Amino acid sequence: MPSAELSSWNNGPAKTAILDFVARVTSEGGPDHVPPADRIATFDNDGTLWCEQPLQVQFSFAQHRLNDMVARDPSLAERQPFKAYVEKDMAAIKAAGMRGLFEVGAAVHAGMTEEAFDRMARDWLAEAKHAGLGRLFTDLVYVPQLELVAYLQKHGFQIFIVSGGGIDLMRAFSEEVYKIPRHHVIGSSVKTRFEIQDGIGQLVKLPELNSFDDREVKPCNIGLHIGRRPILAFGNSDGDLAMLRYTKTGPGPRLALLLHHDDGTREFAYDREFRLSPLAEALDNAPQYGIDIVSMKRDWAEVFAP
Amino acid sequence: MPSAELSSWNNGPAKTAILDFVARVTSEGGPDHVPPADRIATFDNDGTLWCEQPLQVQFSFAQHRLNDMVARDPSLAERQPFKAYVEKDMAAIKAAGMRGLFEVGAAVHAGMTEEAFDRMARDWLAEAKHAGLGRLFTDLVYVPQLELVAYLQKHGFQIFIVSGGGIDLMRAFSEEVYKIPRHHVIGSSVKTRFEIQDGIGQLVKLPELNSFDDREVKPCNIGLHIGRRPILAFGNSDGDLAMLRYTKTGPGPRLALLLHHDDGTREFAYDREFRLSPLAEALDNAPQYGIDIVSMKRDWAEVFAP
Numbered sequence: 001m002p003s004a005e006l007s008s009w010n011n012g013p014a015k016t017a018i019l020d021f022v023a024r025v026t027s028e029g030g031p032d033h034v035p036p037a038d039r040i041a042t043f044d045n046d047g048t049l050w051c052e053q054p055l056q057v058q059f060s061f062a063q064h065r066l067n068d069m070v071a072r073d074p075s076l077a078e079r080q081p082f083k084a085y086v087e088k089d090m091a092a093i094k095a096a097g098m099r100g101l102f103e104v105g106a107a108v109h110a111g112m113t114e115e116a117f118d119r120m121a122r123d124w125l126a127e128a129k130h131a132g133l134g135r136l137f138t139d140l141v142y143v144p145q146l147e148l149v150a151y152l153q154k155h156g157f158q159i160f161i162v163s164g165g166g167i168d169l170m171r172a173f174s175e176e177v178y179k180i181p182r183h184h185v186i187g188s189s190v191k192t193r194f195e196i197q198d199g200i201g202q203l204v205k206l207p208e209l210n211s212f213d214d215r216e217v218k219p220c221n222i223g224l225h226i227g228r229r230p231i232l233a234f235g236n237s238d239g240d241l242a243m244l245r246y247t248k249t250g251p252g253p254r255l256a257l258l259l260h261h262d263d264g265t266r267e268f269a270y271d272r273e274f275r276l277s278p279l280a281e282a283l284d285n286a287p288q289y290g291i292d293i294v295s296m297k298r299d300w301a302e303v304f305a306p
Numbered sequence: 307m308p309s310a311e312l313s314s315w316n317n318g319p320a321k322t323a324i325l326d327f328v329a330r331v332t333s334e335g336g337p338d339h340v341p342p343a344d345r346i347a348t349f350d351n352d353g354t355l356w357c358e359q360p361l362q363v364q365f366s367f368a369q370h371r372l373n374d375m376v377a378r379d380p381s382l383a384e385r386q387p388f389k390a391y392v393e394k395d396m397a398a399i400k401a402a403g404m405r406g407l408f409e410v411g412a413a414v415h416a417g418m419t420e421e422a423f424d425r426m427a428r429d430w431l432a433e434a435k436h437a438g439l440g441r442l443f444t445d446l447v448y449v450p451q452l453e454l455v456a457y458l459q460k461h462g463f464q465i466f467i468v469s470g471g472g473i474d475l476m477r478a479f480s481e482e483v484y485k486i487p488r489h490h491v492i493g494s495s496v497k498t499r500f501e502i503q504d505g506i507g508q509l510v511k512l513p514e515l516n517s518f519d520d521r522e523v524k525p526c527n528i529g530l531h532i533g534r535r536p537i538l539a540f541g542n543s544d545g546d547l548a549m550l551r552y553t554k555t556g557p558g559p560r561l562a563l564l565l566h567h568d569d570g571t572r573e574f575a576y577d578r579e580f581r582l583s584p585l586a587e588a589l590d591n592a593p594q595y596g597i598d599i600v601s602m603k604r605d606w607a608e609v610f611a612p
Contacts, residue, residue, distance in 0.1 A: 037481065037487065037488075114529050114533075115535075158489075167530070167533070168533070171533045175343065181343065182532070182533035182534055183464075183466075183489075183490075183531060183532045183533055183534070185533065189530055191526075192526045192529055192530075193522070193526070194522040194523075194525040194526055194548050194552065196551070196555070199555060200555045200556075201525060201548070201551045201552035201553075201554075201555045201556075203525060203526060203529040203552075210530070216499070216500040217500075219500040219507060219509060220497075220498045220499070220500055220509060223420050223498055223509040224473070224495055224498075224516070225489060225531060226488070226489045227420075227473070227474070227477045227488035227489055227491065228488055228489070229421075242500050242507070245502070245507045246500065246507035246509075247507075248507075249502070249505060249506045249507045250506075250507075
């Protein structure tokens with residue numbers, strides 16, 4: 001086993017499972033060989049590729065735009081669900097869940113063209129910092145995951161992000177930060193309308209949900225966008241459980257990984273629920289479903305880049 | 307200009323436009339250079355990559371499955387829209403249009419898993435022949451287009467199919483026939499439901515349209531699946547016009563191509579309307595929108611493989 005690989009992963013069961021799996025599926029002529037076209041790997045984003053604590057980036061991004069809107073139309077601050085977000089009323093925000101968050105996002109971005117949204121998201125990501133950690137959100141990606149993505153790509157895997165986060169916000173940094181192309185990003189989305197504006201064909205965001213990419217919808221969107229069952233999937237919450245099971249229950253070699261946030265020193269420790277994303281069902285059922293647990297504390301030599 | 311390229315294309319304005327465009331966007335340091343990540347090209351399928359005359363493959367495929375269903379439940383033959391298809395009543399079929407055809411397809415495939423559908427489609431494609439030409443449908447792909455797809459891929463383009471046809475039917479042959487991966491195929495789709503059947507996670511087709519990928523929906527689906535404006539698009543009907551305009555109206559070098567079926571000897575000649583796909587609007591407005599016409603008669607040295 002090439003121990004020089006995945007140097008930010010500690011030796012242990014998770015690293016061994018990954019290295020063994022990749023060795024098996026890439027072994028030409030071996031019994032578990034998988035042709036490159038079938039080497040599809042899907043990763044959740046929030047809490048799997050980057051930090052989701054204490055408030056998801058999606059939250060901060062919607063808040064930012066919402067503040068602009070409220071400045072122009074103060075009456076918004078009196079209307080739900082905007083009111084909960086303006087007042088940072090966590091009980092009300094939690095009651096609306098991830099879907100409520102995404103619906104606020106859909107409302108605040110309606111009417112923008114896809115290209116204007118992309119510019120705004122890039123500008124925001126270039127400056128927006130995590131309140132507690134004082135670093136750019138894009139610096140809060142997990143070093144071991146960047147290494148794993150690159151390692152899998154080097155071994156002929158095609159990596160896709162499959163996340164409940166907004167598809168266009170993720171695409172604004174996926175290539176630079178993860179080296180994952182825009183068309184390999186699957187996420188929650190709003191409907192759009194094609195129209196000609198000043199002679200230019202534009203896609204305009206509508207205030208209507210197209211897909212909330214969470215739970216059982218994740219495998220459905222994998223079917224729509226990829227058209228192949230993944231052979232490897234990596235998640236961290238109950239929202240990823242259907243994707244992990246879809247991956248794991250196919251024929252031949254399969255690897256399903258669940259990140260356990262158990263490192264209160266270097267990141268955060270939470271494993272029953274985390275505000276908008278419950279975690280307990282996936283964690284409790286991992287052994288039964290053949291899902292391998294990755295412990296941040298035990299398995300990762302590094303978490304964030306220094 | 308490397309005249310050994312695109313040998314199944316005759317010298318002339320269309321071939322020159324293609325070779326010039328590719329030379330400009332791939333010229334390192336040149337004023338029109340486009341980085342590989344932005345070299346996105348989208349192709350319609352029916353009538354652009356393969357023959358759509360006299361009946362689209364989608365039609366034959368739905369008919370095949372419909373016959374099986376009617377054999378089990380003869381009352382179906384008395385209910386519209388099935389009745390029109392069972393009776394091959396072209397006036398009624400035409401009135402329902404491409405969307406009606408796709409809705410029949412959605413109904414007849416409801417309840418199948420994605421994987422069972424894929425096996426059935428592959429079995430059917432291995433034997434199904436074009437009634438008039440007596441050849442397998444997959445032999446009725448256009449040789450100059452196979453050559454163009456390969457030529458563009460060699461020059462760093464990523465090729466996507468964007469078609470009104472069923473996404474899963476196209477994926478059953480796109481890799482073998484076009485060398486276009488499954489996840490680069492965008493088409494009409496039904497909604498699916500994730501469920502565990504006998505311990506295996508499956509995507510089950512529902513009798514409900516998810517997206518009818520035609521006209522203004524094509525650029526919207528390009529936004530959803532690719533997340534980038536193409537720099538080259540190739541179509542043949544009014545259903546492709548929005549995609550061609552979306553492509554052509556972006557900044558920098560752009561190429562939009564429209565295939566004119568004007569070769570009654572080697573293929574078919576039709577240019578005002580063709581049963582389910584009107585053609586006149588795109589053809590009449592091509593000069594105004596900067597769309598280059600490809601004449602099958604004038605520009606293609608070959609049409610089908612011998």
